[in-house]
Amino acid sequence: MLHVLLVRYTVPADEVTPHVPGHVAYLERHHADGTFLLSGQTVPDDLGGVILATGPRERVEKVAAEDPFAVAGVAAYEIVTVNPGRLHEELRVLLTGTDR
Numbered sequence: 001m002l003h004v005l006l007v008r009y010t011v012p013a014d015e016v017t018p019h020v021p022g023h024v025a026y027l028e029r030h031h032a033d034g035t036f037l038l039s040g041q042t043v044p045d046d047l048g049g050v051i052l053a054t055g056p057r058e059r060v061e062k063v064a065a066e067d068p069f070a071v072a073g074v075a076a077y078e079i080v081t082v083n084p085g086r087l088h089e090e091l092r093v094l095l096t097g098t099d100r
Contacts, residue, residue: 003060005051006078022068057081
């Protein structure tokens with residue numbers, strides 16, 4: 001499954017800043033293990049961020065709950081699960097490991 005994780009700040013940006021190093025390490029860890037396919041700031045950046053994740057929803061929910069932002073209460077996650085109906089061929093290979 002594919003999941004869009006909307007990460008929304010729940011406090012002013014200056015209260016988020018001390019948790020950024022832990023959040024970046026968290027992102028790097030889950031990009032490396034293949035759970036996160038994309039992550040980035042919203043525009044404007046004071047809204048939060050977006051993560052594209054893959055895997056069972058239960059696992060993605062558990063991973064989201066471990067984000068230092070969520071643990072510290074400075075951001076909240078909304079997870080939208082998507083059942084892709086049409087995919088660009090290159091994305092299909094990335095998500096399924098097959099070209100058909």
